Amino acid sequence: MKFHVLTLFPEMILNGMNTSITGRAMEKELISVNAVNIRDFTKSKHLKVDDYPYGGGAGLVMQAEPVYLAYESIAEKMEKKPRVVFVTPCGNTFNQTMAEEFAKEEELVILCGHYEGIDERVLEMIVTDRVSIGDYVLTGGELPAMVMMDCISRLVPGVLHNDVSAEFESFHDNLLEYPQYSRPEEFMGKRVPDVLLSGHHANVEKWRREQSILRTALYRPDLLEKAELTQKEKEWLEQKMNEKEN
Numbered sequence: 001m002k003f004h005v006l007t008l009f010p011e012m013i014l015n016g017m018n019t020s021i022t023g024r025a026m027e028k029e030l031i032s033v034n035a036v037n038i039r040d041f042t043k044s045k046h047l048k049v050d051d052y053p054y055g056g057g058a059g060l061v062m063q064a065e066p067v068y069l070a071y072e073s074i075a076e077k078m079e080k081k082p083r084v085v086f087v088t089p090c091g092n093t094f095n096q097t098m099a100e101e102f103a104k105e106e107e108l109v110i111l112c113g114h115y116e117g118i119d120e121r122v123l124e125m126i127v128t129d130r131v132s133i134g135d136y137v138l139t140g141g142e143l144p145a146m147v148m149m150d151c152i153s154r155l156v157p158g159v160l161h162n163d164v165s166a167e168f169e170s171f172h173d174n175l176l177e178y179p180q181y182s183r184p185e186e187f188m189g190k191r192v193p194d195v196l197l198s199g200h201h202a203n204v205e206k207w208r209r210e211q212s213i214l215r216t217a218l219y220r221p222d223l224l225e226k227a228e229l230t231q232k233e234k235e236w237l238e239q240k241m242n243e244k245e246n
């Protein structure tokens, strides 16, 4: 997976991606991150990349030309027109399904805005997808770009140690993950649930599935509507929720 990030803050992208699991994936060349500094493509003497918005209003708008030239510098080396994701609070909300979709691409271009936005004309020319990471406003698109790259990278084969762990996790089956425990068996008087120490595999699986269902019902009832529960599981959950109320 080759990421190309068009940004005014390439060091922020590289420093973020160099760390931890994505950093190791870069070392192993499972992913690569090409951070392109949009400012390198300005023709202005003072390296200006933004200007006042036509029609007035607060803030500055990133101008079309440097963004277009930065895009062109990478697109011209590619065989086909790449998917270009503009990260913006005005986009569709990013989710696991979108990550899986993007992970199929060999190369992905991510465009980060700053200030009050980017001249709409260049967006119309190059952008294929507009993506937000949630309903709140950030100062720029760099953190959203890194959120997306982190999420997509862990779907690339070999990036995670065990390929099974990417499957059995939150949002698989629209259920949240069950709680995990490690040594010691007792911490400050709190014991690990007995079933996990029993060595009874089927009981452990049943308990974990029930915990996933219970957590989803408590914290993400919106997700639970999409999860497929057996009749037995539905009845079990109803009983559990009643117990909680009483």
Ligand code: 6GU
Pocket (backbone or CB within 6 Å): 086, 087, 088, 089, 131, 132, 133, 134, 135, 136, 137, 138, 139, 140, 141, 144
């Ligand atoms: Cl993609 N960009 C900015 N600036 N703020 C955001 C966002 C993106 N997603 C949520 N908030």
